[in-house]
Amino acid sequence: MNAQRARAAEEWLGWPPIPRPPLRFHARLAAVGRALADYVDGDASARRRIAATLDKVLADPHFGACAPEFRLAVVTRAGVAHNWCGVAETNQAELHRARELLTDGLRIASAHSPDAARLHYTLASTVHVLYQFTSDPNLLTEALSHARRGVACAGDDPRLAAQCRAGLASVLQTSFRVCGSATVLAEAVEHAQWSVEVGGRTTLGHRFRYVLADVLTHRYDAYGSLDDLNRAIALLRKAAESRDYVMAPTTGNAFHGALGGLLRRLYLRIRDRAVLDEAVELAADAVGDDDSRADPVALTNLGNVLLARYHDYRDPDDLLRAVDLQLKTINARQAGDWQLASGHNNAGNALTEAWRVSGDDRLADLAVTHYRTALELTADNAPELASRAYNLGTVLQARSAGVDRELLVEAAAAYGDAVRHGLDTSLEWALAAAVRWGDSAVGRGSWEEACEAYTGGLKATERLFRIQLLREDKETWLADSQGLPTEAAYALFRAGRREDAVLALETGRSLLLSEALEEERADLGRLDTGHADLVDAYRRAVTALDQAMHGGTEPSGLRRCREAVDEAITNIRAVTGYERFLARPDIAEVHKAVPPGAVVVYIAAAGPAGVALAVDGGGQISAAELPAATSSAVRRRADALLDARRSLHTGSGTWKGVLDAVTRWAWSAVVAPVLPIIGDAEEVIIVPSGTLAMLPLHAAWRPGRDGSGTRHYLLDERTVRYVPNARALEVTRRLAARTADDRLVVVADPQPTSWQPIGYARAEAAWAQRWFAASQLLHGTDADREAVVSALSGAQVHHFICHGRAQTDQPLNSALILADDQELTLREILTLRPSHPGTGARARLTVLSACDTDRPGTSLPDEVISLPSGLIQAGVAGVVASQWAVRSEAVSLLMARFYQLWRSTDTEPAAALRAAQRWLRDTTNREKVQDLAPALDPPTEDGSLEGLVRGLQLRDPDARPYLHPSDWAALSYHGS
Template sequence: MDPEVGDSLSPDEIAEIESHAEAYFEDVLALAACSVDDMRRGLRDLDDRWGPEFLTPPEHPVEWTLRPLVDWARCILHLELYRHSSDLTHLETAVAQSYLAVLGLGDREDGVLLRDLHHGWIYAARGNALLDRYDRGGPPGHLDEAVYRFEQAVELAGAEESQFGAWLAHAHYLRWCDGDGTPADLDAAIDGMADALRAAGPDGVHRGMRANNLGSFHLTRFEDFGRREDIKAALEHTAEAVRYSEGYPDSCAYLLKHAHAMHRAHDAGHGESAGAVSEAFRRAVSAAGRFASPQGPAGAEQWLDWAARRGEWAEAAEAGQAGIAIVETLLDRQLHDGYKEVWLGELTGLFGDAAHALARAGRPEEAVVAAERGRAVILSDRFPDTQIGLEEVVDFAGVRRAAVDAPLVYLIAAHTGGLALIVTADGAPRAVELPDLTWDRLHAEFETFGRRVHAERGNGAVRRIGIDAFAGWLGRAVMGPLLAQLPGVAEIVALPFGLLALAPLHAAWWPVGDARRYAVQELAIGYAPSARTLLSARRRACEITGRAVLAIAEPQPVSARPLPAAVPEADMVLSQLPGRVLTGPEATIDAVLAGWATAQVLHFACHGEADTARPMDSALLLAGDERLSLDRLLDAGLPEVRLVTLSACQTNVGGTRLPDEANSLAAGLAIAAAGGVLGSLWRVDDAAAAELMARFYVAWHVDGQPPVRALRVAQLALLEGEPATWRHPYFWAGFSLVGG
């Protein structure tokens, strides 16, 4: 409010404003403690009264003064709805409304007639919204502003509202945990939360939350500095929190924290029995399942790890399956695809860990189902069409149907150890332990590989060293031990988890005397995102018998380097198959999508770009630098085709942020539209790629080999032929076949 307006108010008008503000403040706080349905009704009432017509200041000073409180009310109600439902749409709305509330206050000298306590609650609401968003992957600036807003709230309210001090203590704690603080932040967090706990009184409504937070802070200090008194305090305060939260949604987080404290106390030799710790985890994860708590998957992971380290694999399997059930419930509640990525990113390999635990517990069929469900959860979210018939395949009989033509091999780098699950058309699945294939070791090896192959693009020698080293490790850790269990097998379909989806398994090698033996020399290796998508791809391969080709060769103009072998490569394809070519300026997005409708084979000889952070934005580069992204391709509702060849750079490179990510251009097309997709894992050599493609099409179209075996024929021709420089896997191993 303008100071002149405030100065013009009569004492009665000022009293009316203060009365309305106080009543409104109390009503909203009461509403925030009500049921979800009541909170939603309250939001509708706010929207009815404070719609778009109130974007400009009302004439009545009471309404204008109340406007920041209305925005504050929307903020805290959406924040509470987020905490009840785990729907991040509510959290984003709360952040936006908190901004408007603080903006409405403006400078505190502007005459807005709200009590200091009301100002404090508005600043604190802003801090809480920012903290929750920061906790769900928001930028670091959110934490810094949250600390500042809580400090404002504490300064304004003093001892009148101890909750502000509790929130400030929590912000200090986060600053320490995220590496931006000092030990003084952790000490301030513990002291501040202890003060807030004392202020709550023996039966205070906030006592459970504050006790849990104080226990967490002591536990962190114990883990960081080893003080014995801290682990005792952590057990005491987390147990108190559990007592105060019985039967409420918050109890999930408190039970999990108490179980974790018991776990740490046991490991440190402070008296907690292993059985008591296990039962605490079981109780906590069970509560998380009942309330669909977002802390549930992480708690299940902690429990699984605790059981696995003790060799209690049946218990670890129980933990993993409980965590999977919670994940599936949580994902159903995330309404926005971007928000689902947040939850998916927090799984950190839960499905793989569960599969490994089930296999170690002697339940290989259930391990296969857990692995396939992990693939299905991510793929059915990313590609909704894959939900059709999903229930048919998420059982062992459904997976086995996909193994009719060749054995399926799930490859998993779990936190608890590596695992291959071999599924054939008959008989029980076999589990092969791969002890060197751990989550941590795979990420370390892949980091070096990725840095050499993808980051240092201008240095071919560095790329070759990176491929050679990574393929050698794959031979020792994965393919060597696996193929020793598959004597006489001519073909497999690999279903790799996580970063293994970006690995050239067919290029894995091991020494044989003074020479090398590559996996591709032993058998043909196809790839699939899941058993369900493999079945769909094979159906298309059987039903689509035509071979009419649409070739796209060196679109121009583009900002990327020329591809002199692209047009001859397209001419070679057209010498084998009927069809036409789009080249130069005619190779636009519209022309490609129009031509797709009459083709059964698509061949792209152009540049491609992999976006590992946002794989749906990975794209083919067409005329005028138009980007034909995976997202655009899937939205176009393309007709099904027999084969798509992506003779372009990095078209089979997916994301690295999500666990078990399979969103490369090649995988996306195999899931949605193609019987098989030939894609590249790195920037391929133009001449070698053209030669490989020529041999592939002859083996497939002329000799009648299935695509995966035709690709093997072409790769062996380069590996075992001339020129000798092409025998390095950089030249022949960049391509892999997804689908059938």
């Protein structure tokens, strides 16, 4: 029975039997077998018995005369046993003994044999641990050499090869932490992935998964791919299904602490309390009931998790315990321990939070000392340098209270180091440091320094964005960068760098939309003639990626599709004339996107003030500071509009007053300073940043100059339309030029719904249909979701007369309400986009004559996630949408005039909407009847056209009932 247990333990470890042991050693080797079985089953004391008994075999005077195969097996086992003792007991003497024995074994083993592979693998592990204890770079070099030799000697044995590859991946990961080389990290991932794929089903598969999870975690640290973090968590969950008392002598589960740490990291990105609770439970389980016996890694993991929970839920016991655990971690580590720097950094984090709570400056000074020590112990190119420099900068900035110049300068230097290093090794911390550094520089009036900081943050954001594969992951990182393009633009403006300010706003916002529009920017027409193969490869790759994203493909599959697209783009860029194919727009491309007779105005509200940048098609950029348009001032006005808009449901009369106040402020704070820089352009195309997109700037007004109480609106000066950025303007112009506008579909008052019926829906539908030879009406029960989606693809003009529901906190759930309360959500609209350029349905115009269809999300204001932007992404050139509810008769009259002007005169849709709004506002009832009368000939059979006019004829002919902007300004034009 004992022999069977011993052999089972050896097979579990992947050890071959000892060949032909001499009779004199049978008893001792049997004792070793029993101890090995006990150790594998969880008896931690057995490892000492294994090492001591094997040492007696080695000391036997007859051992040297034994067969080489026997001596090699014993020496190898003895080396492994002393390795176990050294690792478990943090005993360097044991590790050196293991190194000596394993080196002796290499003198016996045949070169390039499986035995040599096992020796090199264990030697690499042993020397690697010695490096971790001492930080001697020569040891790391030696460990890497043995690890590579182990892989080379492993031969065709898949389990042994997987083990050696996993060992090499671990050493390479440590090398990456020292040198920060992306090539080293990529190789580590490759080897770890191979070990799981080949050896994942073996008895040591859980160890291979652990190594891959660890390597992927470091890649997440470096580049911020949530796919890597989620994969690492999934690998550790799978690994935790196995027990391994060699890795974790107390519990047999070496994965709970690491898994708890990763779940903390995930919580910091998604803020799901259930994830945090699980992280605390697992980290506490890894520590156990006795801190003094716990591994330092487990201690620091639990401290980090408790500190994260304290940040959000403020239980003082969590903070006190976190401080205690982090200080115990440092005391548990020896000088030279490669993780000592991490311990000092984590102690600094806990002490910083304790200082903020207690106000005891001694705690802050102690935190600074720990952070400085951590940085002194961190290699110059280590990925962790960025986060540790950020932490030092943060506490120094706070400690300075904004007045200690010396501390502020040191904080700025620390932030600068974090940004510069983080752009190569840790994008997450580069972004965080850039924001802090930029804000600090602005506070000191150091504009060039602020420019360097913020532009570094924009680079980090773009790289993080490109790395993510899923939209939700992209949004998670974008949440950290909101407001950054605006702050960067203002700093660049103050530094006199207008072109750079424009590009900061152009390339730093609406990234989700811009990425989706990239294929529309791909002008492949000229390339198709001589390089059809490249065009076909690009289109196939884009199609495959689109299908993968919409088909629920796993992240690994998405990654391969993304790489195929990137490869196709690289190949096209090698063609003369296509060097900038799908590259980030430069300033020349921004100027080129401006239509004749128009000016594009970027308007941004930063912390200190706002800035407007007017770009024309001739290469000129004019700029104006907006002192009153600070980010906080704009946010207050946007919030006031949202609050007053909600009050409409309760019958409150505050809406008109709030709208008047906000639009009056918008004139003085935004429009008045902008007018001088737009010259005599007939059309103003506004790119509003952040929460400015929530203000109806076209309705900004000032009192009339004649003192009569009249108002003068921006709409009276120029045609106004909105675009997310110049890339969207370029794409929508191209779509508008090549898309017909002769087929209309109208969705009118879908029924049944739980919403109120829409007045004048039949009349408004009839006025829209009046101008199209081919039209389709989906009214009432006909307007269900399936019928509407089908009809959209067959028409180039869409007109919705229905209710809308805006969810500013979850904008992808904003929706148009159809029959049976079915919803056509923004999330679904985004999937209507054709798979690649030149295919699928396009639309010239979509009119959303429904309330709440132009209210962008508040969680990512820089992304302008709304129904208009979603429709542009889906292939619509122009969108008319409503920011608030309007009286049915008013909007129906407005739409009647809009279609009359657009379809019967040579007027572009945006100009037609402006003229219709002024007409609704300024004309009397008599004038409205006269202007609409030509469209009543010939009359309709059901009288639907006449019904709208008949109501006007029954009222005071000289009245102007729609003077207030609440009736005419809700609708705005987006796109081209």
